[in-house]
Amino acid sequence: MTSFTGVILAGGQGSRMGGQDKGLLELQGKPLYQHVLQRLQPQVNIVLISANRNIDRYQASGCQVITDSMADYPGPLAGMLSGLQHSQTEWVAFCACDSPFLPEDFVARLWQQRGHAPAVWVKSSSRDHPTLALVSRSLKDDLEKWLLRGERRLMQFMREHGGHAVPFADDESAFHNINTPGDLINEEKRS
Template identity: 50%
Template sequence: MVDAVILAGGEARRMHGCDKGLLLLNEQPLVQHVITRIAPQVDAVWISANRHVDVYQRFGYPVIRDATDDYLGPLAGVLAGLQHAQGEWVLTVPCDTPSLPENLVAQMLAASAGKDVVVAAAERVHATVMLCRRNLVNNLAEFLARGERKVQVWQAQQNSAIAQFDDESAFANLNTPEQLLPKQ
């Protein structure tokens, strides 16, 4: 069983503080694009959000918050997901990646034999597109309690693998307001 956690809890500094998951792309919020791609591939979907929780709840999936209000980065959202998920595996994806592969989960599970963490890569590693075993919850909580924040540092400390994908554009993050404008 795989639960997905859509990471929408950041400060969105490059978006001038606007909640990225709620910004529109082709007249739909970014988070809806991600839900559309991910929901058919998993058993449950969770949205990790620290602001506009009431708006995120309208998408029909449970919304979870970080344990602190300190914006500790994506791993705080991953930890919240591990704490709430029911499945053996938890897939995390950022809310600003609207074109994720339709075979994302299948390909990541295929790379998971004997591993605890699987990270997606195409031309480069996409650290927050990650499949990890739910039983890493205490490990991650201890990592964060030590003041650590870097996703790739934590991943390197785990029994991890890379799931290789061909299409780099499937993992494109929309990080600036200009990237949301229609192509001319």
């Protein structure tokens, strides 16, 4: 049986949310990251939270909080690098903190469909979701070099290193990201 580390990516600047920490914005009375944690935790052996501010608020979850090892918010790949660097398992499942409706078998489905790829990510009916991914720790050094060269394109990195998308036929709402204040208001209305 394979062990998995889960990493919730909550280290961004929240630029489309007016600079607010997206993971801490509330949906249905609890922070977005808590929705993700509730769905991810049963699928993995341990959960880490990648955050670069409000560390104490994330630590209140009981999860270990890790920060980017690279300065200046270089994007989700920096959080992924930190997750790979801190993982005690060979495989790491990544989730964005703004994806509160993640399927409850997300990790198992990526694992079953990965073949021999060192990285796989979700492809819903409408688009790719590269921050919803399962990545081998073996890519850690290559990822660090990629970032040090100034590269930021997540899917390109995974494709160039033998990764591929895994089709998920779920209802599109399972992969809905809450990126803007309007998205948050619309989700609250739907709830």
